[in-house]
Amino acid sequence: MKSIKHCLILICFISSKIFAFSQEPKGDVYFSKKMYSNAIKYYEKALKKDKTNAELMYKIGMSYYHIANYDKAYEYLDKAYHLNHSPTNTDALFCYGNVLKIKEKYEEALKVFYQLIEKNPNNTLIKNTLKICSEIRNILTKPKEYEVQPIDAINTEKTEFVGGLIPNGSNDYQLLVVKEIKVPEMFDEIKSSYDNSYFYDVYGYNLKDASLKKFSFRLNEDYSYDGPVAVSPDGKEIIFTRTSYNPVKNINTAKLYIADFTKGKIKNIRPFDYNSDDYNTAHACYSPDGNILFFVSDMPGGFGQTDIWMCKRESGSWSIPKNLGGDVNTSGKEMFPFMRK
Template identity: 30%
Template structure:
């Protein structure tokens, strides 16, 4: 359904809008296609390249440009088809290989994308972008298996078969950006769709006429998105440069006019919006500015630009309002938040957090939404919003209406049009259940000495375990008595004169429990009661072993680790029929492959020690999972404390059979 998006307003050259140049001679089919391609008129270029590709399949350049045009139009299925053809015949350039890998991510083929990227690294070397893409493939698969506690749904009233995006609540209204209604004659050559404008809906999401619509949509090019100050008296809008002195670009002896983006603002006085005023730092001849966001107090203006000093293709910048109300010289927000690729679509959350989209950090594919904590050039945390807010394609403009609800935009396949507006709701998890009280076991005290009362309960539920087998032995291993508990989990033994006894409880489906050192002398005075707890066996359930430590990068067992493994050895000896898997896990730091190898060596080291203590080799399997089973958010590309990473560094065992 979805084949077009207007996210390219800011991508691939950061919002270049050419006016078609004319050749002096009548070009052929390929020349026309190349002309449209060089002028970013991809919607027309694909029509011609399709004809060439069908008739001249050996025209590698035309097929590559056909694939690239579909990619830039967000028709990922069509792009994959043509990239695949060139990749299999080894005809892709290095940059085209990366584009192919990104398209594979966009269609959800993460393993295949990762394989292409690994091959790229071997052939061309690596880079921060390639590393982020590889980490993103791993993260995406994990995030989709463990979605965050956020519900999302398509906003059915505002969305159409066109593009609608960037919705936010303002004064009981919903404002958003959309392909213009009734502007059929004004189309954007990149996608072949109408230019963008600003629209307003009331609380019931019915379209209403706004004064801002008239003011902002009075241009034949793009307008949107818009942001308001917290007081609602100032609005900043992103618009295409409309002046006569557009920047120029020379492509194969032809001149294209480049219409970059600018920020404009208007101030409300006496209930009416004033004239549009250009942002002081606009310079459409040299760079773009747009996608503004204001701090809660209105004294910091964040925006996106590719101005000199940018780290990547577009960075997040900020200005500070001085005492006179003027904006200071722009300052880059820094490498903690900006990448070599694009950072776009800024919004400020209810608590002052910054939301933005990026395709330069580890993500699921296309643009992912991130949350950043901090301000100006100081940022302590940048976190991916995870699935289902993020998807394999472009996700952007995360706007909070309340602490738990709001909007975001996406061009995912299940939408109605090119870009769609989605509603999100953060699910508040219920409070954890109150801890179960320790079972209170009332056993009638013996009236005479030499009686031992044994009560067997379920460790998880505290309920009695009937028909459990009890083994009573003296300390010499003799005088063994085997009985079963009654319906209340109880059995009482009459003891002889042996000084010390041991009792053990067993039942199929449970791990056994025992009590040593029961002294007959004490029992003779007042009798005794013993409670044994049987732990239910749950197959394949991971049980953590505490205090298993290794030196960094090593797999040799420390002395303290052996102490903990000795406890597991006792369990195996007491339960001679169970078979287990012992697994080792790392955190996400380091490469995936090295972590996998290290964890396998650590698991084998622990298993070898257990076998050396008399446990049959057939009863235990060593398995290293590396970073594939993380317990928290600290996956590739996510900044975490060492304490958070420590949660993922663990040794576990799971019972496979009994």
């Protein structure tokens, strides 16, 4: 009887390990496609059967990091780091350092970045991140020059971010805000596989009377992620990001769209000349004279995951995009360019 009991225990143990091993590769596939919320589901299933697997914890933490859930990212990455200071994937350690920085644990973050520099002495991204972390720590020792306060009329438990600033009459401006839409439970299956969110629309927040309403029905399309928005310096043109489902690749693809903007009305929406189903174009901004367009893309020829590119306005159209080069772009993600006089 004892031998039978031991055999059953061994079979259960082996079965649980096989289950864990079968779930992790599925998570890896979704992670490689940047479908992080799906990856998390499989990684967490695997972790339930292998609760001390630090590499799995790193993968879960990285997934949460990429969808900006930094509390959950910290929970898993911190636990993983204390189990194993040297993960197989150094990106996991970089994510952990960044999460510590976001959580304002600057001394701990610097230790992690110095650890990374020892192994990657020529990595520009790590060097720059370490420098920024050190500068933030030093700045916080000085007296505050500004007080940052939340805007209650805009902020909710869901995601919001600024989408641009636009004139709204004489001496008045409207802040364009990108907000996650609340939808009925019947639409639960259309949640984003990237970050488990629904869709985004652009709202206008009036700085004078603190009112908030949808910016334009022509800009906010059903079943897409709309925003942010950039307005040309002369106020006659806008360019905005729209992210929609790409059935060919089974992922969401971001593309830029340009429109005429007259007296608060959006007309003649047309795609940016350099959109593609093979890569993303997003988050554009104009130069102060309106003749140069900067935007983010992961198109071929870049330095990292996403780079900042530029086009010049020539005879009413935009020139072939040019990468801003290694002085600006790194092996990481450059995002949300902004330019002012």
